Amino acid sequence: MKPKQEPPNPELEDLFTKIIENLGEDPSRQGLMKTPLRAAKAMEFLTSGYHQNVDEILNAAIFEEDYDEMVIVKEIEFYSLCEHHILPFWGKCHVGYLPRNQIIGLSKIPRIVDMFSRRLQVQERLTREIAEALETALDPRGVAVVMEGQHLCMMARGVEKQAPRMTTNVMRGAFREDSSTRAEFLRCVQIS
Ligand SMILES: Nc1nc2c(ncn2[C@@H]2O[C@H](COP(=O)(O)OP(=O)(O)OP(=O)(O)O)[C@@H](O)[C@H]2O)c(=O)[nH]1
Numbered sequence: 756m757k758p759k760q761e762p763p764n765p766e767l768e769d770l771f772t773k774i775i776e777n778l779g780e781d782p783s784r785q786g787l788m789k790t791p792l793r794a795a796k797a798m799e800f801l802t803s804g805y806h807q808n809v810d811e812i813l814n815a816a817i818f819e820e821d822y823d824e825m826v827i828v829k830e831i832e833f834y835s836l837c838e839h840h841i842l843p844f845w846g847k848c849h850v851g852y853l854p855r856n857q858i859i860g861l862s863k864i865p866r867i868v869d870m871f872s873r874r875l876q877v878q879e880r881l882t883r884e885i886a887e888a889l890e891t892a893l894d895p896r897g898v899a900v901v902m903e904g905q906h907l908c909m910m911a912r913g914v915e916k917q918a919p920r921m922t923t924n925v926m927r928g929a930f931r932e933d934s935s936t937r938a939e940f941l942r943c944v945q946i947s
């Protein structure tokens with residue numbers, strides 16, 4: 756599904772003009788003339804997940820299948836916005852589930868990751884929301900979501916640390932209850 760592509764909200768455009776003025780810049784200078792429009796469009800795209808829902812994304816692509824081994828989709832890149840500073844955080848998301856006779860259309864997993872990423876978020880909630888959406892959609896024997904993120908608010912400002920990565924994980928069902936299932940998943944996505 757393409758993100759909602761409507762003309763940018765004119766109020767948002769006006770607000771970006773005010774931000775530019777308040778930063779001490781001249782919004783009428785040539786290089787900045789179209790910036791409020793571009794910034795409004797960019798912000799609408801980066802928060803387009805608010806206009807999506809899981810049912811619409813799934814498009815009924817849940818299939819009955821006689822397969823009950825672990826399914827893993829790893830290294831799904833994500834871009835989100837930290838809700839404290841409205842600055843990007845980004846990284847990789849690894850998803851696993853143990854089907855109970857139902858599988859999900861492969862592309863739908865990254866689409867769900869994008870839907871929840873394109874909102875104002877903290878990485879912990881983002882991880883949980885992805886896991887819960889899959890749990891509700893598939894009723895699997897277990898689901899695991901691991902996210903590794905870099906946060907610009909910690910890199911370019913504030914504490915100014917470049918190296919740290921934040922890892923969050925939500926394990927449900929068999930991934931939580933059975934340490935060997937969890938270990939198999941973490942080995943496959945190469946997290947120790
Ligand atoms: N747990 C968690 N914290 C986050 C996330 N994104 C940003 N933060 C943190 O949110 C906190 C907000 O802290 P405040 O003290 O209110 O804000 P601040 O004065 O800008 O803090 P500094 O970043 O330390 O300069 C900071 O510690 C950020 O690093 C996230 O996804 N998860």
Ligand SMILES: [Zn+2]
Nearest residue numbers: 837839840908
């Ligand atoms: Zn932040």
